[in-house]
Amino acid sequence: MSSEQASGLVPERTLGIAVLGLGNVGSEVVRLLTAHADELQARVGARLEIKGIAVRNVSPDRGVPVELLTDDPAALVSRDDVDIVVEVFGGIEPVRTLILNALNSGKSVVTANKALLADYTGELAAVADAADLDLYFEAAVAGAIPVVRPLMQSLAGDRVKRVVGIVNGTTNFILSAMGETGADYAETLAEASRLGYAEADPTADVEGFDAAAKAAILASIAFHTRVTASDVYREGISEISAEDLASAADLDCTIKLLAICERVTDDTGRERVSARVYPALLPNAHPLSAVNGAFNAVVVEAEAAGRLMFYGQGAGGAPTASAVLGDLVSAARNKVHGGKGPDESTYAKLPVMSIGDTPTRYYVRMEVADRTGVLAAVAQEFANHGVSISTVRQSGLADAATLVVVTHRAPDDALSKTVAALTSRDFVNTVTSVIRLEGTSEE
Amino acid sequence: MSSEQASGLVPERTLGIAVLGLGNVGSEVVRLLTAHADELQARVGARLEIKGIAVRNVSPDRGVPVELLTDDPAALVSRDDVDIVVEVFGGIEPVRTLILNALNSGKSVVTANKALLADYTGELAAVADAADLDLYFEAAVAGAIPVVRPLMQSLAGDRVKRVVGIVNGTTNFILSAMGETGADYAETLAEASRLGYAEADPTADVEGFDAAAKAAILASIAFHTRVTASDVYREGISEISAEDLASAADLDCTIKLLAICERVTDDTGRERVSARVYPALLPNAHPLSAVNGAFNAVVVEAEAAGRLMFYGQGAGGAPTASAVLGDLVSAARNKVHGGKGPDESTYAKLPVMSIGDTPTRYYVRMEVADRTGVLAAVAQEFANHGVSISTVRQSGLADAATLVVVTHRAPDDALSKTVAALTSRDFVNTVTSVIRLEGTSEE
Numbered sequence: 027m028s029s030e031q032a033s034g035l036v037p038e039r040t041l042g043i044a045v046l047g048l049g050n051v052g053s054e055v056v057r058l059l060t061a062h063a064d065e066l067q068a069r070v071g072a073r074l075e076i077k078g079i080a081v082r083n084v085s086p087d088r089g090v091p092v093e094l095l096t097d098d099p100a101a102l103v104s105r106d107d108v109d110i111v112v113e114v115f116g117g118i119e120p121v122r123t124l125i126l127n128a129l130n131s132g133k134s135v136v137t138a139n140k141a142l143l144a145d146y147t148g149e150l151a152a153v154a155d156a157a158d159l160d161l162y163f164e165a166a167v168a169g170a171i172p173v174v175r176p177l178m179q180s181l182a183g184d185r186v187k188r189v190v191g192i193v194n195g196t197t198n199f200i201l202s203a204m205g206e207t208g209a210d211y212a213e214t215l216a217e218a219s220r221l222g223y224a225e226a227d228p229t230a231d232v233e234g235f236d237a238a239a240k241a242a243i244l245a246s247i248a249f250h251t252r253v254t255a256s257d258v259y260r261e262g263i264s265e266i267s268a269e270d271l272a273s274a275a276d277l278d279c280t281i282k283l284l285a286i287c288e289r290v291t292d293d294t295g296r297e298r299v300s301a302r303v304y305p306a307l308l309p310n311a312h313p314l315s316a317v318n319g320a321f322n323a324v325v326v327e328a329e330a331a332g333r334l335m336f337y338g339q340g341a342g343g344a345p346t347a348s349a350v351l352g353d354l355v356s357a358a359r360n361k362v363h364g365g366k367g368p369d370e371s372t373y374a375k376l377p378v379m380s381i382g383d384t385p386t387r388y389y390v391r392m393e394v395a396d397r398t399g400v401l402a403a404v405a406q407e408f409a410n411h412g413v414s415i416s417t418v419r420q421s422g423l424a425d426a427a428t429l430v431v432v433t434h435r436a437p438d439d440a441l442s443k444t445v446a447a448l449t450s451r452d453f454v455n456t457v458t459s460v461i462r463l464e465g466t467s468e469e
Numbered sequence: 470m471s472s473e474q475a476s477g478l479v480p481e482r483t484l485g486i487a488v489l490g491l492g493n494v495g496s497e498v499v500r501l502l503t504a505h506a507d508e509l510q511a512r513v514g515a516r517l518e519i520k521g522i523a524v525r526n527v528s529p530d531r532g533v534p535v536e537l538l539t540d541d542p543a544a545l546v547s548r549d550d551v552d553i554v555v556e557v558f559g560g561i562e563p564v565r566t567l568i569l570n571a572l573n574s575g576k577s578v579v580t581a582n583k584a585l586l587a588d589y590t591g592e593l594a595a596v597a598d599a600a601d602l603d604l605y606f607e608a609a610v611a612g613a614i615p616v617v618r619p620l621m622q623s624l625a626g627d628r629v630k631r632v633v634g635i636v637n638g639t640t641n642f643i644l645s646a647m648g649e650t651g652a653d654y655a656e657t658l659a660e661a662s663r664l665g666y667a668e669a670d671p672t673a674d675v676e677g678f679d680a681a682a683k684a685a686i687l688a689s690i691a692f693h694t695r696v697t698a699s700d701v702y703r704e705g706i707s708e709i710s711a712e713d714l715a716s717a718a719d720l721d722c723t724i725k726l727l728a729i730c731e732r733v734t735d736d737t738g739r740e741r742v743s744a745r746v747y748p749a750l751l752p753n754a755h756p757l758s759a760v761n762g763a764f765n766a767v768v769v770e771a772e773a774a775g776r777l778m779f780y781g782q783g784a785g786g787a788p789t790a791s792a793v794l795g796d797l798v799s800a801a802r803n804k805v806h807g808g809k810g811p812d813e814s815t816y817a818k819l820p821v822m823s824i825g826d827t828p829t830r831y832y833v834r835m836e837v838a839d840r841t842g843v844l845a846a847v848a849q850e851f852a853n854h855g856v857s858i859s860t861v862r863q864s865g866l867a868d869a870a871t872l873v874v875v876t877h878r879a880p881d882d883a884l885s886k887t888v889a890a891l892t893s894r895d896f897v898n899t900v901t902s903v904i905r906l907e908g909t910s911e912e
Contacts, residue, residue, distance in 0.1 A: 038524055058626060058773060068816040069625055164623060170774035172615065172623035180607060180615035183501060183794020191493035312899070313780070316759070330501060330791035331613035337756070338774065348773035351626020363809010373511040420581070 039072040040221035041358050042107040044133075046080045046099050046124065047114040048088055050343030051165070055350050056090055061278065066351075070358040074393040078102040097253060103128040106360040110357050113137040114165075114352060122146055129153045129161070136350055140167035144239035144255040145247060151370030160360055160367045162353035167240045168193050168322045170345030171338040172352075177247045177326065178368045184328040186248040189287040190464070191324035192317050195341045195374075196231035197263050197283040199223045201271070205280060208269045221396050223320055231236070233262035234303040237285045239307040245287035245301040248326070250374035253287075259381035269457050272425060273391060276419075278314045279307040284464055290379055298379035304462055307389050312465035382439035387416070387463040389432050390445060393455040396427040400453045404429060407451065411444040412436065426455060435468055480514040485550040485800050487576075488522045489542050490557040491531055493609070493786030494581060498555060498793050499533055509794075514800040521545040523558075546571040551634045553800050555793060556580040557608075565589055572596045572604070575610060576799040579793055581608035587682035587698040590689060594813030597829065603803055603810045605796035610683045611636050611765045613788030614781040615795075620769065621811045627771040629691040632730040633907070634767035635760050636683040639674035640664040640706050640726040640786045642749070645761040648723060653711045666763055676705035677746040680728045688730035688744040691769070693817035696730075702824035704747035713902050716834060716873065719862075722750040723758045727907055733822055743821035744904070747905055750832050755908035763833070825882035830859070830906040832875050836898040839870040843896045847872060850894065854887040855879065866874050869898060878911055 029220050043059065045052055059066065059074055067073045078092060080099035086092045090259065096102050103111050103124050111128040116120050116139055125142075130153065135145070143150075143166050164174045168191065177186065192198050196218060203214045218224040230236045238258040245253040263283050274281050274441050287302045310314045311430050313335050317323040322340025327333050339345040349422050360366050373389040401420065409417050414434040433441060486502065488495055502509065502517055510516045522533060523542035529535045539545050546554050546567050554571040558564050559582055568578050570853025573596065580586070586593075586609050597604040607617045611634065620629065635641050639661060646657045649815050658675065661667040673679045681701040688696040706726050717724050717912075731743045751758045760766040768774050782788040791810050803809050837843050844863065857877040864871050876884060891897050 054773065062626070062628060065628070065693075065817075066626065069814055113819060169775060170771075175618060175623050176615040179799055180795040181791065182616050182798035183505070183509065183796075184791040185505060185508070248507075301605055302578040327612075330497065330787040330794070332782045332788055334614060336777070336781070338777035344773040348624065348627040348771060351663060351773070352623040353626075355625035356622055359811070360808055365803055365806060368802070371512055374508075460807055 029059055030246070037186070039068045039074050039362065041070070041072045041109040041361055042077040042103070042105070042362055043074055043354070044078050044080070044102045044108045044111045045076060045114070046103070046111065047116070048079050048090070048122070049114065049351065051114040052079070053089065053102035054343040054347035058347055058351050066355065069355055070359060071362045071399045074354070074358060077105060077108050084159065096239045099124055100127065100264060103133065108133055110134045110136065111363055112353060112354060113139060115351065118140070118142055118145070125150055126153060129157055129159055130298060132157065132159065134160035134361065136162045136353040136357055138163070138346055138350055140166040140239040140243060144242040145371060147243070148252050148372070155369045160357040162367055163243070164353050165346045167348035168244050168324055168336070169338070169340040169342065170348045171322055171336050171340060172243070173182050173324045173336055175245060176336065178218070181326065181331060184330045186326060187289050188327040189244045189248050189324060190314065191240070191244065191285045191322070192282055192287045192314055193239045193322055193324065193340060194231055194283060195320035196224045196228060198317065198322070199320045200232070200281065201263060201266065202268070202279055202457050204268055205271045205275070208268050208272070211264060211266060214352070232264055234260045234283065236334065237283060237303045241287055241301045245283065245299055246372070248287055249289060249299045249376055250371045251299050251376040252351070252372045253378060257378045258302055259302040263305045266305050267459070270461060273459070274307050277307065277432070278310050280310060281305050282314060286464065287405065289376070290381060290384065292383065297376055299376045299458050300379040300384045302381060302384065306462045306464040308465045312467065317424070369383050382437065384438050385435045385440050386432050386441065387435050387466065388441045388445070388466065389430070389459070389461045389463050390457065391430045391459040392448065392457045393426065394427055394429050395453045396422050396425050397453070397454065400428070403453055404431070404448065404452065407447050408433065408444050410447070411440045413440050413444050432463060481814045482805065483518050484515045484552040484804055485514070485548070486517055486797070487520055487551040487615050488550070488557070489546070489554065489564070490559070491522055491524045491533070492557065494557040494789045494793065496532065497786040497790035498557065498692045501790055501794050510800065512798055513802060514615040514805045517797070517801060520548060520551050532868065536558040542567055543570065547574050551576055552804055553577045553579065553797060555794065555797060556582055558582070559584070560592035561585055561588070565844055569595055569596060572600055572602055572873050575602065577599065577804065579605045579796040579800055581606070581789055581793055583609040583679070583682040584685060585886060587685040590686070591695050591811060591815070598812045600672045601809055605800055605802040606686070608789045608792035608797050609781070610686050612781070613791045614765055614767065614786065616687070616767045616785060617690060620687070621781065624635070624769065624771050624774060626642055626772045629769060629771045630732050632687050632691050633757065634687065634728045634765065635757055636724060636765055636767065636783060637674055637680045638763035638765060639667045639671060640680070641727055641760065641765070642886070643675070644706060644724055645711065646660035647709070647711060647809045648714045648718070649713070649831045651711050653714065654707060654709060675707055677703045677726060680726060684730055684744045687703050688742055689729065689815070691730055692819055693744050693814045694742050694819040695815045696742060696780065696821060700744055700821045702745040703768040704745070706748045709748050709806055710902070713904060716902070717750050720750065720875070721753050723753060724748050724904065725751050725757060727751070730905065732819070733827065734906045735822060735826065737899055740817045740819055743822040743827045745824060749905045749907040757908065796799045806850050825880065827881050828878045829884065830876050830878050830909065830911065831884045831888070832873065832902070832904045832906050833900065834871065834873050834902040835891065835900045837870055837872050838896045838898065839865050839868050840896070844872070846894070846896055847874065847891065851876065851887050853890070854883045856887050874907060
């Protein structure tokens with residue numbers, strides 16, 4: 027603070043903040059803005075002042091001054107004294123319209139809304155870029171863990187090859203607990219709900235929709251290509267059994283729901299983007315395998331930087347608010363000092379590779395008749411589809427045996443056709459599990 | 470690229486880059502600038518063009534066009550067609566003067582020079598801030614791992630409590646190897662030199678000077694306080710023995726050279742900064758304990774974000790160049806779009822806590838006479854200095870015993886006085902090792 031400011035000769039500069047939403051994240055954003063007001067002012071060069079907080083129902087028991095509350099977010103975002111809008115409502119509408127209105131009336135926007143960004147970054151960023159305003163969204167992926175800024179800025183001079191993340195805490199908590207306790211999926215999900223790690227309707231988490239939205243955002247910024255949620259292949263964890271986790275452990279692996287974004291070269295030599303979410307076997311030696319419970323982590327592999335890992339709390343009010351506040355300080359500094367954060371960068375326009383063409387490895391567990399020639403017949407089915415086998419483990423007694431086959435890399439189509447063919451053969455009683463294998467040196 | 474640009478109606482904007490130094494990092498910076506020229510142009514909005522490369526001896530066999538080379542860096546940095554200076558020479562002078570001259574003639578600066586920054590960030594940043602120019606230095610700490618940008622930007626709305634890092638690859642390689650092989654320090658250092666992990670004169674690494682420079686930088690940006698290398702308490706790893714590592718393993722610990730930056734409250738309730746570098750016992754459950762070989766990792770603990778970890782390659786030409794290029798893209802975007810990166814922020818002006826006042830825990834191993842009452846006498850010495858004992862392990866035969874004492878937290882002065890007192894007592898034959906213990910829940 028200059029001596030003129032201290033003596034009151036120059037009025038203190040103020041930036042008006044509108045906060046949309048007062049749930050776990052919004053409450054913590056408001057708390058931090060209040061508790062750290064002086065420090066934030068020193069960092070920004072202006073006082074950050076909350077002009078209003080939009081909530082569904084205005085009531086005096088929300089833990090904030092009731093005069094700040096409003097149930098009219100549209101009026102709030104268009105107020106002349108609001109410079110930056112923080113959106114932590116979630117959902118698509120009316121949020122999309124509110125953000126567009128905010129940008130159109132000269133406000134920069136900080137949002138934690140992954141579902142919105144996964145489909146509408148293009149539309150929102152076009153408006154922000156044209157108006158020279160900021161659209162920051164670090165909190166949309168992996169909570170407090172800086173991932174968006176490192177990808178968009180720190181690695182801006184490098185070439186990202188792959189981003190692999192554990193980006194959903196609920197599914198990671200469930201899979202970690204299944205691995206530890208040996209309990210099955212339904213029981214563990216119920217326990218996760220009881221402990222507050224799973225929502226009443228857990229579909230978005232356990233079926234991978236949440237992770238897929240984050241994969242779309244990560245793939246877009248890593249590969250300078252617009253990737254939306256519908257471009258992301260997605261499977262959830264509800265089919266994973268206690269037996270799968272035990273079997274994975276036998277192979278020195280664990281099972282994680284992974285969001286995978288890769289730069290892949292297709293048959294014609296053209297680069298494509300693969301973005302996919304599914305539970306996968308991961309070797310215990312892989313750094314993501316030790317990420318347990320509700321924690322998140324993202325591994326980034328870049329040509330020059332090599333392999334980087336970012337680890338921390340991927341959800342929760344305070345961690346997410348930390349990421350929101352970091353973006354808010356950046357947006358506020360730009361309002362004070364000029365300049366803006368990185369634009370949306372989609373110049374590469376890489377086509378998206380379908381899951382069928384994407385090279386992966388399969389782990390296939392099946393019950394087969396225990397008679398001479400069955401192993402050869404199973405191996406032949408893999409060979410018929412051009413799939414090379416890496417390892418086979420057979421165990422069993424009497425006239426049935428369990429066969430576990432791990433393949434080398436092959437197009438996913440060839441692998442799924444192999445499994446379909448095996449299912450139809452009389453010596454295969456049942457294909458118990460098909461799970462992809464990731465994170466091996468074979469990639 | 471707009472259609473006017475594509476059709477050649479608008480001349481392509483160019484930014485001139487001067488590179489100071491063509492060692493491992495400089496060569497890789499030049500290679501990436503050339504190989505990724507089109508992608509960098511798309512990201513920046515201008516073509517990055519190398520105007521000159523300063524080297525000590527101009528010769529045609531440097532792998533770059535000889536006409537770019539110059540042995541006159543002062544002339545290069547003051548050229549009108551240079552917009553950004555990349556400094557990867559290292560050392561204090563003439564680099565400090567060159568960077569000041571660059572800033573004074575309107576150029577933004579990207580540097581990887583930790584030794585310079587540890588002492589002169591204040592001077593350099595003052596010039597950069599006054600001239601509205603960028604001074605970026607991500608590559609100065611932990612190579613390719615984004616740490617500076619996350620601390621200065623992502624966590625700008627949070628309050629950092631502690632930064633603990635393995636930020637020197639040479640010492641981490643040596644300590645990891647000693648732990649694996651059981652070999653002693655001198656032998657392992659020789660092996661590290663042979664493999665290229667230690668320099669001919671390894672002093673800066675093994676005595677902790679390199680890590681201390683990084684600790685000064687980290688503490689400065691984490692706590693908004695100017696901390697220089699001389700503020701950092703420092704011990705190296707040359708006294709660590711194979712026996713220490715074996716003894717650590719018995720306690721489910723490993724030994725790592727840690728750079729520790731903490732916000733500590735002193736007796737009077739005043740906040741202070743503690744910055745220190747020393748080899749410490751670290752529990753195997755701590756995330757940094759698994760960081761082996763030449764890898765680096767930094768754990769950041771912040772009030773709202775909780776514990777974050779950043780992991781990757783902390784040195785080497787390509788990883789360091791990746792960090793330099795990321796900064797270069799930021800500086801270049803600011804030249805094109807206006808705005809500047811974060812200023813130096815030292816508003817907090819926290820006093821530095823002396824090592825004597827800093828609360829730590831000690832691991833003390835000693836040879837004592839094996840007779841009745843010795844344990845009580847040893848315990849009494851700790852009590853005399855107000856130091857509380859956490860655990861004691863005794864092993865031995867005949868009339869000598871090995872005693873390992875692990876203390877609770879106490880001011881380092883009290884701990885070192887306890888050790889001095891023990892050394893003078895006749896029942897203590899020798900104090901074999903004194904190593905601090907970090908990363909326990911007791912902090």
